[in-house]
Amino acid sequence: MYELKVIDHFSAAHQLRRFHGECENLHGHNWKVEVCVASYSLDEKGMVLDFRVVKKHTKEVLSRLDHKFLNELTMFRDQNPSAENIARYIAEELGARLDTPERWVTSVTAWESETACVTYVRKSEK
Numbered sequence: 001m002y003e004l005k006v007i008d009h010f011s012a013a014h015q016l017r018r019f020h021g022e023c024e025n026l027h028g029h030n031w032k033v034e035v036c037v038a039s040y041s042l043d044e045k046g047m048v049l050d051f052r053v054v055k056k057h058t059k060e061v062l063s064r065l066d067h068k069f070l071n072e073l074t075m076f077r078d079q080n081p082s083a084e085n086i087a088r089y090i091a092e093e094l095g096a097r098l099d100t101p102e103r104w105v106t107s108v109t110a111w112e113s114e115t116a117c118v119t120y121v122r123k124s125e126k
């Protein structure tokens, strides 16, 4: 299996509900996001998918989060904007855009600091 990865960033504020600790207070992160797309086969150009396509869609999805207070966004109104939920949201949005019978978004990793991240792994269709 081939797996490609692109990395992008966004900055946002959040406040974790029902969390007892520093993250209960309003604060921000510079998030680093890793997006992985996999395929068992390559296209006629010998690629899983053009990096530019993955980068473009990743940028579009991240632009909904960039410089926002995440708690106010529709998708995080009922669930905490934790690294876990952020990674899942990005993975499902990109899956809806990029999945085909030949390839699929396998995982998204959301780094909220240099030393802490969460990876959401999607189930393969295969």
Ligand SMILES: [Zn+2]
Pocket (backbone or CB within 6 Å): 014, 023, 027, 028, 029, 112
């Ligand atoms: Zn935080």
